[in-house]
Amino acid sequence: MNLRALAAKVIFQVLEKGVSLSVALPEQQKHLDSGKDKALLAELCYGVMRHLPQLDKQVSDCMSKQMKGKQRIVHQLLLVGCYQLYFTRIPSHAAISETAEACRQLKFEGLVKVVNGVLRNIQRQEKPLSTENDTLAYNTPAWIIKRLKEAYPENWQAVIEQSHERPPMWLRNNQQSQTRETYLQALAGMEIEAQAGNSPDSILLSSPRDVMQLPGFETGAASVQDGAAQWAATLLAPQGDELVLDACAAPGGKSCHLLELAPNIKLVAVDFDAKRLERVQQNLDRLSLKAELVHGDAANIDSWWHGEKFDRILLDAPCSATGVIRRHPDIKWLRKNNDIEELAQLQSQIFDHCWKWLKPGGTLLYATCSILPQENKDQVSAFLARTPDATLVPIEEQANPDDIGWQIVPGQDNMDGFYYARLVKD
Numbered sequence: 001m002n003l004r005a006l007a008a009k010v011i012f013q014v015l016e017k018g019v020s021l022s023v024a025l026p027e028q029q030k031h032l033d034s035g036k037d038k039a040l041l042a043e044l045c046y047g048v049m050r051h052l053p054q055l056d057k058q059v060s061d062c063m064s065k066q067m068k069g070k071q072r073i074v075h076q077l078l079l080v081g082c083y084q085l086y087f088t089r090i091p092s093h094a095a096i097s098e099t100a101e102a103c104r105q106l107k108f109e110g111l112v113k114v115v116n117g118v119l120r121n122i123q124r125q126e127k128p129l130s131t132e133n134d135t136l137a138y139n140t141p142a143w144i145i146k147r148l149k150e151a152y153p154e155n156w157q158a159v160i161e162q163s164h165e166r167p168p169m170w171l172r173n174n175q176q177s178q179t180r181e182t183y184l185q186a187l188a189g190m191e192i193e194a195q196a197g198n199s200p201d202s203i204l205l206s207s208p209r210d211v212m213q214l215p216g217f218e219t220g221a222a223s224v225q226d227g228a229a230q231w232a233a234t235l236l237a238p239q240g241d242e243l244v245l246d247a248c249a250a251p252g253g254k255s256c257h258l259l260e261l262a263p264n265i266k267l268v269a270v271d272f273d274a275k276r277l278e279r280v281q282q283n284l285d286r287l288s289l290k291a292e293l294v295h296g297d298a299a300n301i302d303s304w305w306h307g308e309k310f311d312r313i314l315l316d317a318p319c320s321a322t323g324v325i326r327r328h329p330d331i332k333w334l335r336k337n338n339d340i341e342e343l344a345q346l347q348s349q350i351f352d353h354c355w356k357w358l359k360p361g362g363t364l365l366y367a368t369c370s371i372l373p374q375e376n377k378d379q380v381s382a383f384l385a386r387t388p389d390a391t392l393v394p395i396e397e398q399a400n401p402d403d404i405g406w407q408i409v410p411g412q413d414n415m416d417g418f419y420y421a422r423l424v425k426d
Contacts, residue, residue: 001031001105002102002105003032003037003040003041003044003098004044004077004080004098004099004101004102005077005103005105005106006028006029006032006041007041007044007048007077007080007102008073008074008076008077008080008102008106009024009028009073009106010024010025010027010028010041010045011049011076011080012072012073012076013027014049014330014333014334015072015333016072016073016076018334020328020330020334021045021046021328021329021330025041025042025045028041029041029042035210043088044080044083044084046329047083047087047088048076048079048080049330049332049333050164050329051087051129051139052079052139052332052333053136053139053140054130054136054139055079055082055083055086057129057130058082058086058122058127058129058130059078059079059118059122062121062122063114063118071108071111073106073108074103074108074111074114074115077099077102077103077106077115078099078118081095081096081099081119082119084099085122085123086129092123095119096116096119096120096123099115099119100112100115100116100119103115138157138160139164139332140160140163140332141333143336143337144322145160147337147340147372148160148371151371151372151373152371152409158411159371159409159410159417162326162409162410162411163325163326163410163417164325164326164329165326165410165411166326167226167327168204168205169204169205169207169208169209169224170202170203170204170205170224170225170226170227170230170414170415171183171194171203171204171214171222171224171225172201172202172203172222172223172230172253172257172260173201173203173221173222174201174220174222174223174260174287175200175201175260175261176260176263177216177220177222178221180196180200180201183203183215183216183221183222184196184203186215186216187203187214187215189215190213190215192209192213192214193205193206193207194206197230197413198397198413199227199230199231199234200234201230201234201260202227202230203222204227204414211224220286220287220288223253223257223283225253225257226324226327226416226418227413227414227415227416228369228408228416228417229253229369229416229418231397231418231420232254232257232314232316232365232367232420233254233257233260233261233314234261235395235420235422236258236312236365236422237261237312237363238261238265239262239265240262240264240265241264241266242262242266242311243265243268243308243309243310243311244262244265244266244267244268244310244311244313244314245267245268245269245301245310245312245314245354245357246258246267246268246269246291246316247270247298247313247314247315247316247317247350247354248270248272248317248318248350249270249280249293249316250271250280251279251280251283252269252279252280252281252284253283254314254316255267255269255283255284255291256283256289258314259287259289259290259291260287263289266292267292268291268292268294268305269291269293269294270293270294270295270296270297270298270301270304271295271296272295272296272297272298274295277293277295280293298315298350298353298354299350300353301353301354301357302353305357308359309358309359310357310358310362311359311362311363312358312362312363312364312365313354313357313358313362313363313364314364314365314367315351315354315364315366315367316367316368317347317350317351317366317367317368317375318343318346318347318350319343319347319368319369319370319375320335320339320340320343320370320372320375321335321369321370322335322370322371322372322417323368323369323370323371323409323417323418323419324369324416324417325410325417326410327416340372340374341374343375344374344375344378344379347368347375347379348379348383351366351379351383352383352387355383355387355390358425360389360426361425362424362425363393363422363423363425364423364424364425365420365421365422366379366380366383366405366419366420366421366422366423367418367420367421368418368419369416369417369418369419370419371409371410371417371419376407376419376421377403377404377405377407377419380392380404380405380423381404383423384423389425389426390423390425390426391423391424391426392404392405392422393422393424394422395420395421395422404421405420406419406420408420
């Protein structure tokens, strides 16, 4: 099937059905043979998600009536066409003709002339994309902008702009295989430009690469993991043969890192989603690591764990993922304003329950990939206020030792947005 038709199907799944881009895109990429075509499909889908309000306005302004019901996929197709005209080097005539052909392949023969006409109109007008309000100027929903203005009054624009940047590719060196310096030398030997990051195992590539081009990837020499996410295992700092819980563990990057740092720990990795738990096992297998995997609820540990309490707990809590929008631009359109309060309530429940299962003297690391205070410092402050045996331990990397935890904003040292708070049980 025509590549533009596949792109329209992906965008329809995300915007009309609420399916995440990371699920919808691979399903359609299966229909393509060449890596180049798969990359172009991803470029079109991610591009539309990044610039959705501006593209939507441009398309809607050129239509006498909006498409409804099953025809919405043709509207999504027009967004794909519009994105090509504004943001790619694809010649206009090719973009328009291929997009019109995609309409035919999607079985909307009667709308081919409409697609052709709308895109030719957009091409002729050569109008700049609209920036008449904040949502259009920043391609971000008004509710997110409002929350970011409150949380970051001095630099909210920079936070949003960084969230629109294309993300870099980070690697995590497996210190059980080799030192980071040795792996950097191996990369240099293959003419892959890279540099050491701030956390002990992190490596930043100057440009993304297919993982199969990376030295020793298949045998576990390194893994792909953002620089911010790599701080989790380092900050939790497992030791010896401790009993460690990774709550909400999928897809398993942090679980694997914990075992790379301390191979003798007994790691219990739990996740509510059985399918995503399969990913944890795949990651463990590639790295030849072992953990006890549990399909269960971190907010109800009593129902599935009957062993002793844990020495350390990593609570990478379910969150809005507002810190990783640059990697997952569909988050902006899948999340809703009232999700934040619901998530904060869930985080609070899991927080309290995990604490119950932590040994006295044990450490809990609370983490999210959110940049909203309601899920981060406000959440930890509320927990400390109701939990007399909890003490917050400052993280060396945070700018101010008096801050409640360490908030990383998108783009800081080239990392994703992330939050960490380390607590010890008295």
